[in-house]
Amino acid sequence: MQPNKATESSLVQKGQRQARLENERIYGQPLPRRTPKNWLFELLGSWYPQDTDDTVIGVLDAPSRSVWVFDQEQQMTLWRKGFFGKGNLSRSEPTWLKREINRLQVEKKGGKELTAEELTAKRRMIRKQFKQQRAEAVAAAEAEAEVSFASNPNSAPVITTVIPSTQTAGLNQQLQAILSAGDVEALPDLTIEETPDNMEHLQLSLAEAFFVAWTTGCLIIREHDSGELITLPDLWLRCQKIHSPTWPNRIDNPFLIQYVAYHHFRSLGWVVKSGIKFCVDYLLYKKGPVFHHAEFAVVVVPSYEDPEDLQTSPYNLPNVGPMSWQWFSTLNRANSQVMKTLVLAHITIPASKSISSSLLETPKVISKFNVREIVIRRFVAARMRD
Amino acid sequence: MDAASESPQAIIKSDVNAPEEDKSDSGDDEQMLDWSKIGPKASKGVQKALPKRGEKAFEPIAVGPSAYQKFTLDRAREAMSEALSTPREIQTKRLSQAIWMPQYSLARVTDARGTVFDTVGFTIKRNDHKHKRLELLPEEVLYMVERGSMLCWRESSNVLPNIKEDVNDPVQLVGDPMSAQQCFAEMLGVGGITLEHYQVYAYLKRFGYTVRRAQSLPGYHEYAVYRHALPAVSFLSTIRARLTRLWNSMNSIFQINWWSRFHPGIASYFQRTVHYPSLFKSFRVIPSFTPSRVVPLEPSSNYNVFFHVWKPDSPWNRLTPPRPDFDIVVINARTTPVPTIDELTMLFGTLPNSSYQPTQKVPVKKLQTPSGLLARYLAWIRGLLQSQSTAKGNAFAHLKAGKKSVIFAVVDAGTTSLYRFNEGCFDEWPMI
Numbered sequence: 001m002q003p004n005k006a007t008e009s010s011l012v013q014k015g016q017r018q019a020r021l022e023n024e025r026i027y028g029q030p031l032p033r034r035t036p037k038n039w040l041f042e043l044l045g046s047w048y049p050q051d052t053d054d055t056v057i058g059v060l061d062a063p064s065r066s067v068w069v070f071d072q073e074q075q076m077t078l079w080r081k082g083f084f085g086k087g088n089l090s091r092s093e094p095t096w097l098k099r100e101i102n103r104l105q106v107e108k109k110g111g112k113e114l115t116a117e118e119l120t121a122k123r124r125m126i127r128k129q130f131k132q133q134r135a136e137a138v139a140a141a142e143a144e145a146e147v148s149f150a151s152n153p154n155s156a157p158v159i160t161t162v163i164p165s166t167q168t169a170g171l172n173q174q175l176q177a178i179l180s181a182g183d184v185e186a187l188p189d190l191t192i193e194e195t196p197d198n199m200e201h202l203q204l205s206l207a208e209a210f211f212v213a214w215t216t217g218c219l220i221i222r223e224h225d226s227g228e229l230i231t232l233p234d235l236w237l238r239c240q241k242i243h244s245p246t247w248p249n250r251i252d253n254p255f256l257i258q259y260v261a262y263h264h265f266r267s268l269g270w271v272v273k274s275g276i277k278f279c280v281d282y283l284l285y286k287k288g289p290v291f292h293h294a295e296f297a298v299v300v301v302p303s304y305e306d307p308e309d310l311q312t313s314p315y316n317l318p319n320v321g322p323m324s325w326q327w328f329s330t331l332n333r334a335n336s337q338v339m340k341t342l343v344l345a346h347i348t349i350p351a352s353k354s355i356s357s358s359l360l361e362t363p364k365v366i367s368k369f370n371v372r373e374i375v376i377r378r379f380v381a382a383r384m385r386d
Numbered sequence: 387m388d389a390a391s392e393s394p395q396a397i398i399k400s401d402v403n404a405p406e407e408d409k410s411d412s413g414d415d416e417q418m419l420d421w422s423k424i425g426p427k428a429s430k431g432v433q434k435a436l437p438k439r440g441e442k443a444f445e446p447i448a449v450g451p452s453a454y455q456k457f458t459l460d461r462a463r464e465a466m467s468e469a470l471s472t473p474r475e476i477q478t479k480r481l482s483q484a485i486w487m488p489q490y491s492l493a494r495v496t497d498a499r500g501t502v503f504d505t506v507g508f509t510i511k512r513n514d515h516k517h518k519r520l521e522l523l524p525e526e527v528l529y530m531v532e533r534g535s536m537l538c539w540r541e542s543s544n545v546l547p548n549i550k551e552d553v554n555d556p557v558q559l560v561g562d563p564m565s566a567q568q569c570f571a572e573m574l575g576v577g578g579i580t581l582e583h584y585q586v587y588a589y590l591k592r593f594g595y596t597v598r599r600a601q602s603l604p605g606y607h608e609y610a611v612y613r614h615a616l617p618a619v620s621f622l623s624t625i626r627a628r629l630t631r632l633w634n635s636m637n638s639i640f641q642i643n644w645w646s647r648f649h650p651g652i653a654s655y656f657q658r659t660v661h662y663p664s665l666f667k668s669f670r671v672i673p674s675f676t677p678s679r680v681v682p683l684e685p686s687s688n689y690n691v692f693f694h695v696w697k698p699d700s701p702w703n704r705l706t707p708p709r710p711d712f713d714i715v716v717i718n719a720r721t722t723p724v725p726t727i728d729e730l731t732m733l734f735g736t737l738p739n740s741s742y743q744p745t746q747k748v749p750v751k752k753l754q755t756p757s758g759l760l761a762r763y764l765a766w767i768r769g770l771l772q773s774q775s776t777a778k779g780n781a782f783a784h785l786k787a788g789k790k791s792v793i794f795a796v797v798d799a800g801t802t803s804l805y806r807f808n809e810g811c812f813d814e815w816p817m818i
Binding site for chain 2: 030031033142145146148149150153157214215216217232233260263264265266267268269270286287295296301303322323324325326328329332341343346348362363364366367369370371372373374375376377378379380381382384385386
């Protein structure tokens with residue numbers, strides 16, 4: 001018997017709602033947090049129950065312009081509270097260990113708890129099967145049309161084959177069925193010897209690392225070789241130096257520009273991730289990638305307040321000069337294909353004459369910048385008539 | 387899809403500046419025509435309508451030539467060649483006539499047929515004639531000549547002025563008949579109109595929009611142009627901007643420690659949960675841009691608004707045109723780059739706020755009345771801190787529509803792309 005369609009779809013909906021609530025529970029906090037400690041509250045500590053410490057230790061890796069976090073739990077802290085960083089062996093969330101354990105468990109018996117990567121693989125498989133079914137139906141319809149035409153060329157051919165569409169095929173239901181089937185099977189536990197070590201680290205871009213370290217105080221960064229502690233003021237200068245090893249600090253340091261854009265959108269509550277795969281600088285997520293697709297794709301467009309700074313600049317920043325319509329159209333086309341709205345974030349670089357070199361040594365300098373967004377939409381005349 | 391399902395809102399009425407749904411990027415305007423629906427055969431007895439997009443044909447089948455597919459293809463080809471080979475003709479009763487006056491770069495209408503004349507040109511009384519007459523701009527004449535609904539004559543000096551213009555006898559009309567080619571040659575490049583302008587004009591006209599110049603014609607006050615009323619700078623916002631500036635300068639005097647700026651203060655000990663909106667608000671240290679005064683673009687700038695455009699169904703009046711639905715800048719893609727932020731700021735400075743209004747009905751959260759005195763006090767403090775509402779529901783629609791909006795028509799050798807540039811308002815719609 002066919003399962004009742006209405007119940008099936010409401011089940012799917014229920015499952016989705018539950019998944020959302022679960023996500024809300026896991027990823028609800030937008031930032032890691034650390035309650036300050038001092039002796040008075042140490043004394044009162046037993047009376048006051050709250051004690052949050054999301055402190056994470058990272059290592060600065062200058063050649064890759066990133067900060068690495070090795071501890072598994074600390075990686076999850078940064079990922080779950082604000083979606084910072086990226087697993088170096090994963091697409092985004094560091095899931096390598098989970099995937100590896102799962103693989104070994106499957107090897108041992110069989111069963112599945114799917115990671116994001118495996119989920120995608122399943123979805124693709126279902127889609128591929130659907131496309132094949134559709135192609136077969138189309139071929140059958142063609143054959144029918146041929147026969148019908150041969151017997152009666154003067155009337156429209158009669159076709160009885162139903163060609164499935166994405167709507168009627170219920171691809172999501174199929175996926176849901178696979179997922180719920182997986183829950184039933186029990187997985188064998190791995191012994192301690194069988195359990196692999198975590199080979200993955202979480203990598204933070206310099207802008208991400210500085211933002212977490214500065215605004216939350218939850219990230220402690222050490223030198224790669226010596227393990228020496230890098231203080232916040234040191235980190236600020238190091239980030240600029242890494243981008244410009246041979247030049248003295250300048251107001252148009254690439255790190256500053258990228259950080260200003262990152263900080264601007266982070267401070268407005270967006271989850272900001274790299275947009276390099278979409279030919280832009282940043283992607284903006286509402287709440288985070290597990291909740292929604294990215295809504296906006298941001299291109300950083302620096303503009304110099306003082307044109308003389310452009311003449312003397314050693315950096316040759318991208319998108320500074322006049323932008324051609326070809327390039328503009330490329331950006332817009334690529335992003336509207338993936339349902340993202342293009343935003344040109346114009347960053348005004350203050351005149352270097354007005355900036356003292358001591359100002360460059362603190363993040364106060366970002367308050368001298370300016371960000372103006374221009375949101376780009378295609379205007380389709382045929383669709384705007386009423 | 388995501389935001390809407392999460393917190394459903396009253397549906398916003400689709401508005402002039404409501405962001406259009408970019409469901410599929412290839413719009414209806416880019417589909418192939420189904421020729422079988424517009425050929426001369428189709429016009430007989432069948433209601434004349436724009437053809438719907440046709441079904442895409444199947445791939446050739448592997449087993450060999452298909453009689454049915456060949457039949458369908460041949461039929462489509464035949465329909466197309468028939469549709470194209472039909473001579474273009476117009477009934478005499480629908481043919482309008484005008485006389486091109488090179489000395490003014492305008493054409494006066496001697497015979498106006500059809501409703502198209504409701505939204506073109508302007509009426510003027512010249513000294514050599516005792517009545518007001520309708521005169522057309524070059525793009526308007528070209529458009530009508532190109533689509534075959536107007537005959538244009540060129541006024542020549544060897545004909546006496548004040549000759550009786552008898553429209554029923556074209557031979558008596560002053561001047562020589564102009565071919566479409568001659569019209570293009572003479573009318574483009576005069577009166578401030580380029581080929582790009584004309585191409586954008588014709589493109590929008592064909593969709594039925596009302597298209598008019600955004601700037602007045604020099605010397606002709608009779609050509610009424612809508613002037614945008616600029617939003618008055620409110621007194622409060624001026625005060626607020628001054629106070630912010632003062633606050634910032636005081637900050638720099640007192641040397642706030644920027645390293646420990648966001649460290650949780652004493653208050654955090656007494657809060658069971660973090661109040662994220664106020665925390666994120668404290669992160670916002672990059673000031674938003676407030677232009678000190680409005681500086682318009684140079685009149686010669688390529689980025690000035692050239693056309694005002696109204697939707698086909700909006701009521702329109704020649705003497706007092708209503709507020710245009712769209713402001714269009716026309717750009718040659720090969721010679722003029724994407725505008726810089728300074729140019730855009732100047733351009734937006736002379737444009738009014740977008741008419742897309744947010745729905746004011748934001749569902750008010752039912753607040754639990756705090757019981758204790760201390761709790762009530764804390765809630766009050768929190769209310770003070772939380773002056774900015776967080777983004778709810780249709781924030782994305784507002785973010786995409788922006789504060790102000792202008793459309794760039796970018797023309798590259800006859801191909802026009804239209805982009806909407808919206809002035810962002812991300813600082814007004816924070817996510818937390």
